[in-house]
Amino acid sequence: MLEDLREEVLDANLALARHGLAALTWGNVSGIDRERGLVVIKPSGVPYDSMRGEHLAVVDLDGRVVEGSLRPSSDTATHLVLYRAFPELGGVVHTHSTWATAFAQAERDVPLLGTTHADLAPRSVPIARRLLPEEIEASYEESTGEILVEAVGSATTEEVPAVLAPGHGPFAWGTSASDALEKAVTLEEVAKMALLTLFLRPDAPLLDPAVRDKHFLRKHGPGAYYGQHRDHGIGGHAPKDASGGEAR
Amino acid sequence: MLEDLREEVLDANLALARHGLAALTWGNVSGIDRERGLVVIKPSGVPYDSMRGEHLAVVDLDGRVVEGSLRPSSDTATHLVLYRAFPELGGVVHTHSTWATAFAQAERDVPLLGTTHADLAPRSVPIARRLLPEEIEASYEESTGEILVEAVGSATTEEVPAVLAPGHGPFAWGTSASDALEKAVTLEEVAKMALLTLFLRPDAPLLDPAVRDKHFLRKHGPGAYYGQHRDHGIGGHAPKDASGGEAR
Amino acid sequence: MLEDLREEVLDANLALARHGLAALTWGNVSGIDRERGLVVIKPSGVPYDSMRGEHLAVVDLDGRVVEGSLRPSSDTATHLVLYRAFPELGGVVHTHSTWATAFAQAERDVPLLGTTHADLAPRSVPIARRLLPEEIEASYEESTGEILVEAVGSATTEEVPAVLAPGHGPFAWGTSASDALEKAVTLEEVAKMALLTLFLRPDAPLLDPAVRDKHFLRKHGPGAYYGQHRDHGIGGHAPKDASGGEAR
Amino acid sequence: MLEDLREEVLDANLALARHGLAALTWGNVSGIDRERGLVVIKPSGVPYDSMRGEHLAVVDLDGRVVEGSLRPSSDTATHLVLYRAFPELGGVVHTHSTWATAFAQAERDVPLLGTTHADLAPRSVPIARRLLPEEIEASYEESTGEILVEAVGSATTEEVPAVLAPGHGPFAWGTSASDALEKAVTLEEVAKMALLTLFLRPDAPLLDPAVRDKHFLRKHGPGAYYGQHRDHGIGGHAPKDASGGEAR
Numbered sequence: 001m002l003e004d005l006r007e008e009v010l011d012a013n014l015a016l017a018r019h020g021l022a023a024l025t026w027g028n029v030s031g032i033d034r035e036r037g038l039v040v041i042k043p044s045g046v047p048y049d050s051m052r053g054e055h056l057a058v059v060d061l062d063g064r065v066v067e068g069s070l071r072p073s074s075d076t077a078t079h080l081v082l083y084r085a086f087p088e089l090g091g092v093v094h095t096h097s098t099w100a101t102a103f104a105q106a107e108r109d110v111p112l113l114g115t116t117h118a119d120l121a122p123r124s125v126p127i128a129r130r131l132l133p134e135e136i137e138a139s140y141e142e143s144t145g146e147i148l149v150e151a152v153g154s155a156t157t158e159e160v161p162a163v164l165a166p167g168h169g170p171f172a173w174g175t176s177a178s179d180a181l182e183k184a185v186t187l188e189e190v191a192k193m194a195l196l197t198l199f200l201r202p203d204a205p206l207l208d209p210a211v212r213d214k215h216f217l218r219k220h221g222p223g224a225y226y227g228q229h230r231d232h233g234i235g236g237h238a239p240k241d242a243s244g245g246e247a248r
Numbered sequence: 249m250l251e252d253l254r255e256e257v258l259d260a261n262l263a264l265a266r267h268g269l270a271a272l273t274w275g276n277v278s279g280i281d282r283e284r285g286l287v288v289i290k291p292s293g294v295p296y297d298s299m300r301g302e303h304l305a306v307v308d309l310d311g312r313v314v315e316g317s318l319r320p321s322s323d324t325a326t327h328l329v330l331y332r333a334f335p336e337l338g339g340v341v342h343t344h345s346t347w348a349t350a351f352a353q354a355e356r357d358v359p360l361l362g363t364t365h366a367d368l369a370p371r372s373v374p375i376a377r378r379l380l381p382e383e384i385e386a387s388y389e390e391s392t393g394e395i396l397v398e399a400v401g402s403a404t405t406e407e408v409p410a411v412l413a414p415g416h417g418p419f420a421w422g423t424s425a426s427d428a429l430e431k432a433v434t435l436e437e438v439a440k441m442a443l444l445t446l447f448l449r450p451d452a453p454l455l456d457p458a459v460r461d462k463h464f465l466r467k468h469g470p471g472a473y474y475g476q477h478r479d480h481g482i483g484g485h486a487p488k489d490a491s492g493g494e495a496r
Numbered sequence: 497m498l499e500d501l502r503e504e505v506l507d508a509n510l511a512l513a514r515h516g517l518a519a520l521t522w523g524n525v526s527g528i529d530r531e532r533g534l535v536v537i538k539p540s541g542v543p544y545d546s547m548r549g550e551h552l553a554v555v556d557l558d559g560r561v562v563e564g565s566l567r568p569s570s571d572t573a574t575h576l577v578l579y580r581a582f583p584e585l586g587g588v589v590h591t592h593s594t595w596a597t598a599f600a601q602a603e604r605d606v607p608l609l610g611t612t613h614a615d616l617a618p619r620s621v622p623i624a625r626r627l628l629p630e631e632i633e634a635s636y637e638e639s640t641g642e643i644l645v646e647a648v649g650s651a652t653t654e655e656v657p658a659v660l661a662p663g664h665g666p667f668a669w670g671t672s673a674s675d676a677l678e679k680a681v682t683l684e685e686v687a688k689m690a691l692l693t694l695f696l697r698p699d700a701p702l703l704d705p706a707v708r709d710k711h712f713l714r715k716h717g718p719g720a721y722y723g724q725h726r727d728h729g730i731g732g733h734a735p736k737d738a739s740g741g742e743a744r
Numbered sequence: 745m746l747e748d749l750r751e752e753v754l755d756a757n758l759a760l761a762r763h764g765l766a767a768l769t770w771g772n773v774s775g776i777d778r779e780r781g782l783v784v785i786k787p788s789g790v791p792y793d794s795m796r797g798e799h800l801a802v803v804d805l806d807g808r809v810v811e812g813s814l815r816p817s818s819d820t821a822t823h824l825v826l827y828r829a830f831p832e833l834g835g836v837v838h839t840h841s842t843w844a845t846a847f848a849q850a851e852r853d854v855p856l857l858g859t860t861h862a863d864l865a866p867r868s869v870p871i872a873r874r875l876l877p878e879e880i881e882a883s884y885e886e887s888t889g890e891i892l893v894e895a896v897g898s899a900t901t902e903e904v905p906a907v908l909a910p911g912h913g914p915f916a917w918g919t920s921a922s923d924a925l926e927k928a929v930t931l932e933e934v935a936k937m938a939l940l941t942l943f944l945r946p947d948a949p950l951l952d953p954a955v956r957d958k959h960f961l962r963k964h965g966p967g968a969y970y971g972q973h974r975d976h977g978i979g980g981h982a983p984k985d986a987s988g989g990e991a992r
Contacts, residue, residue, distance in 0.1 A: 019271070023763070023933050024926060026860070045971030071972055074962060096860045098933065102940035105858040106948050114353040115416045116274070116344045136954040140962075167951045168859045182272060189271050189346065195944060196350035196443060204354050207415045210384040218322060227293030228319055267519070362601040363664045364522070364592045430520060437519050437594065444598035444691060452602050455663045458632040466570060475541030476567055515767070610849040611912045612770070612840045678768060685767050685842065692846035692939060700850050703911045706880040714818060723789030724815055 329393025825889025
């Protein structure tokens with residue numbers, strides 16, 4: 001079982017580069033085995049082209065390394081805060097992807113301007129608050145996780161599948177490492193479209209709420225009607241955990 | 249015959265990713281066999297890298313699945329409205345390609361600023377009207393097709409080979425699936441050029457109508473003089489259905 | 497000999513796509529054999545992936561097809577005007593490359609803002625005048641060549657290695673097809689840098705004339721001191737016709 | 745030993761194209777063997793695809809060619825000034841990478857707007873002063889090195905790992921050729937993010953100094969805690985000379 005998780009997490013880490021979300025080895029993906037309470041995460045500072053499943057670090061929810069001899073990503077504490085706060089999460093992705101990071105550096109939400117965004121989430125992708133001096137000093141990575149949790153607030157993690165850390169970059173999550181990866185890929189594209197839209201029309205209107213809900217709900221929740229049934233051979237995923245995005 | 253159509257539609261769907269028009273599996277292409285009244289279209293939510301010809305859905309013009317066990321794209325109803333309204337269409341493409349979608353989100357036409365655009369169409373690529381609440385509620389995908397048809401209006405589908413759905417993205421069409429794909433690829437490039445031109449000069453002039461007509465008519469209609477004669481071995485297509493764009 | 501020219505022109509045409517200068521089959525490259533007075537040029541509307549040396553068209557300086565059964569590019573007349581006006585030219589390239597075309601559509605020169613531009617040319621890349629109605633009507637492609645020649649004016653083709661046709665796109669030239677290709681690749685990059693510079697600073701200063709001349713002259717003319725001596729085995733080109741750009 | 749250095753320098757030169765930092769053969773990388781006082785650098789005007797280790801030029805710190813028959817890069821004198829001024833440098837990279845060059849042409853520092861930048865350097869990437877007429881005339885390449893050294897000023901080369909030559913482009917350096925390459929890749933990405941951020945918010949705030957120091961110091965200096973220990977098999981580098989960037 002952990003072998004499967006290692007494989008999925010490795011694939012998702014390598015996919016960061018393939019999707020253009022990470023220059024060099026920036027960015028990290030983790031996945032969790034909820035039954036065992038173990039998180040598999042990218043090791044710190046290992047180049048993608050020499051990374052193999054056995055190099056991934058395995059930590060428990062308190063951050064203790066339980067397997068592997070390589071140091072886990074320096075962002076591990078941030079991932080763990082998210083897993084502890086949201087039991088439904090199966091995977092977490094952090095990147096410095098270019099366009100989403102521009103919004104993070106401008107300390108602006110990514111506004112919901114179109115159906116590509118609505119397929120991802122029914123609201124803007126929020127910017128978290130800045131860290132306080134004492135948070136930076138005492139527990140930088142852990143506090144980063146806490147401001148992300150705060151930004152989700154009373155919403156669900158399906159409604160807020162990503163948050164921007166101010167001056168830093170996006171964190172995204174989902175029901176699995178590959179689902180979280182899909183959220184991160186979509187966010188980057190949505191951020192790029194939003195910036196270009198704002199160039200064409202600085203006062204671009206938010207998407208009509210009725211269209212927004214139509215798109216979000218045809219993909220998420222009990223009434224979803226895109227994708228294939230879970231018991232199907234090809235693709236073979238229920239709408240909820242579809243890893244392939246959609247034929248929107 | 250349907251095998252050939254399946255092959256062409258599959259190729260065009262895979263080409264979306266190759267031309268950078270679709271992240272993940274966003275976007276869909278269909279093609280029609282007019283004699284049999286059957287439409288071949290991408291299945292919903294199947295990743296490109298495992299998609300094969302046999303996975304494509306076959307529906308009739310009323311949307312009934314007549315072959316294949318996979319659910320067709322959730323946008324199928326939109327494609328069918330276009331095929332019913334315009335008997336000359338052989339293929340339809342829908343994407344969320346980045347630059348064209350920025351115009352769709354800004355609810356702006358793509359203005360005709362240069363000969364690249366004139367090679368595609370002799371007028372701006374229009375933005376459709378917004379959907380009414382009752383249209384969104386009762387028949388979202390079908391109504392999306394209807395606002396596209398409205399936007400074509402009294403023009404021909406050769407004069408208006410693409411329309412932007414507001415807050416959504418572009419739909420393009422042509423005499424075949426591969427011709428529709430070429431229109432979608434050209435539109436994305438034209439939209440990018442237009443946005444960059446507007447940056448350099450917000451009041452950029454529309455292309456001289458005489459140059460516009462020269463370019464459109466050297467590629468379209470009876471006086472066209474680019475491309476090779478249909479009976480030629482290489483490339484082997486008449487101007488009208490040339491799949492390879494042109495040496496403009 | 498013509499075999500070598502065919503090979504070089506074919507390679508340069510294929511390189512357009514590889515350098516991102518041409519979506520689909522837009523763009524065309526030609527080369528001339530001055531002794532025989534014959535021009536080898538891309539055929540019209542043939543997809544790159546099926547194009548071979550034998551498909552290229554061969555025309556004389558009056559445009560008569562002397563070899564090959566495929567129709568030459570519809571822009572052939574423009575190339576021929578350039579070859580007739582400037583006996584030193586060995587190759588011509590026409591593209592609709594994105595960033596240079598944005599300047600063409602905005603009807604703006606590409607200003608000389610940096611040394612990358614100065615390595616290409618010692619002055620801005622000019623926009624040609626618009627065509628007159630009678631020029632468009634009677635001899636569109638030939639007149640396009642004439643406004644390019646006008647824009648070069650009393651300068652040399654080394655000083656003005658490219659001109660933008662307004663509302664259309666760039667034409668570039670050089671001592672050979674591959675040299676012309678290098679000019680077109682450099683122009684596209686220079687146009688992109690210029691646009692981004694103008695975003696950062698709308699009143700960006702022109703490059704210091706002393707630095708401009710230093711860069712242009714270390715690469716062009718009798719005092720050039722970059723590249724390898726012609727008689728060297730590797731690369732093996734004199735500064736003047738270096739096809740590989742430089743380690744500026 | 746010089747074989748290893750040749751290999752590393754060759755790899756770093758080829759990586760310029762792979763990372764999109766150099767169209768054609770623009771850009772050059774060098775590395776130094778401090779014990780022997782010898783610098784290995786890219787030859788002038790040799791295309792990447794035919795470049796092999798034996799083509800690299802070897803010069804001493806005064807610029808005398810001591811090995812190889814190819815002319816060294818025309819920017820060699822600039823590299824040598826840097827090696828003489830800063831004994832800790834092991835590698836130098838010069839590019840005309842698009843986004844960093846836009847800042848150079850706009851004669852603007854790249855402001856420190858986010859943690860991606862802070863991972864690279866704890867301050868803005870400065871623009872050097874313009875060259876004086878007599879400097880351009882008498883010793884262009886050497887004087888270019890001198891304005892870079894001036895721009896570092898009293899800071900360390902770790903604090904200022906890159907400087908923009910005005911109207912020209914970036915120079916970056918590090919403890920080795922591959923470390924310098926990593927700095928150049930990061931700078932380009934940081935410059936792109938900064939420009940996009942300035943679009944979204946022209947008065948974008950500088951990164952909180954506490955976050956800035958946290959990021960810089962978790963990667964640089966004695967308290968660094970990312971990456972793997974030097975004696976580890978995989979990756980096998982101490983934080984200081986990690987070539988792979990980080991899982992920030």
